[in-house]
Amino acid sequence: GESVGLHLPTLSVQEGDNSIINCAYSNSASDYFIWYKQESGKGPQFIIDIRSNMDKRQGQRVTVLLNKTVKHLSLQIAATQPGDSAVYFCAENGGTSYGKLTFGQGTILTVHP
Amino acid sequence: GAVVSQHPSWVICKSGTSVKIECRSLDFQATTMFWYRQFPKQSLMLMATSNEGSKATYEQGVEKDKFLINHASLTLSTLTVTSAHPEDSSFYICSAPGRSTDTQYFGPGTRLTVL
Numbered sequence: 001g002e003s004v005g006l007h008l009p010t011l012s013v014q015e016g017d018n019s020i021i022n023c024a025y026s027n028s029a030s031d032y033f034i035w036y037k038q039e040s041g042k043g044p045q046f047i048i049d050i051r052s053n054m055d056k057r058q059g060q061r062v063t064v065l066l067n068k069t070v071k072h073l074s075l076q077i078a079a080t081q082p083g084d085s086a087v088y089f090c091a092e093n094g095g096t097s098y099g100k101l102t103f104g105q106g107t108i109l110t111v112h113p
Numbered sequence: 114g115a116v117v118s119q120h121p122s123w124v125i126c127k128s129g130t131s132v133k134i135e136c137r138s139l140d141f142q143a144t145t146m147f148w149y150r151q152f153p154k155q156s157l158m159l160m161a162t163s164n165e166g167s168k169a170t171y172e173q174g175v176e177k178d179k180f181l182i183n184h185a186s187l188t189l190s191t192l193t194v195t196s197a198h199p200e201d202s203s204f205y206i207c208s209a210p211g212r213s214t215d216t217q218y219f220g221p222g223t224r225l226t227v228l
Contacts, residue, residue, distance in 0.1 A: 008154050008155070008156075032215055034217075036219075041204075041222070041224070042221055042222060043117075043119075043206050043208075043219035043220050043221045043222045044157070044206070044219045045219070046216075046217075049215070089156060089157065093215070098145060098162075098210070099145060099147065099208075099209075099210035099215070099217055100147065100159065100162060101147070101159070101208075101217060102159065103149075103156045103157040103158075103159075104156065105156055106155075106156045
């Protein structure tokens, strides 16, 4: 099903710290997961993705971890910078192959200089 | 890289009027596009799947007669909010899959404010 948050969770960190953003998904049929960053007034921006046959994938400063057993996804951002301040959403494909996505609740990340 | 544009980026209208929002894939063709709605401090909610050459598929709870979708060509989908009311005020975002349907390209969004 779809998850909608009336009040997004928030995470505040200091510049240089590592950030961990969590996401729980509900559809066990999902086999593809994506993390998006959304800045105020803009559309979502792709960060990193992972398929269900993997449990970890690394990018430049980001790492995504997938735990299918408990339907949990996390995004780790290393050496967080003020420019990383945004809302972060996870999304799942529900097992479909034509691009339909269900978005998670979202987390507001604030990075203090 | 692939780019999706939306027009207008923001619109203010009076209650009862209709508003059309365009979503274009600029350098690739998209037989399918997706329309999302996002209320302040909330997540993106899928409204409908726009299909080129056929009727749109609406998500449960989305009124198809209120949110008219037309996929006029392989690069253009339009969403018309008919008889808009203040509760329709929201951020409307479209997306289109790339060559790999796993890759979604999102538009910049359209902010609709209904007075």
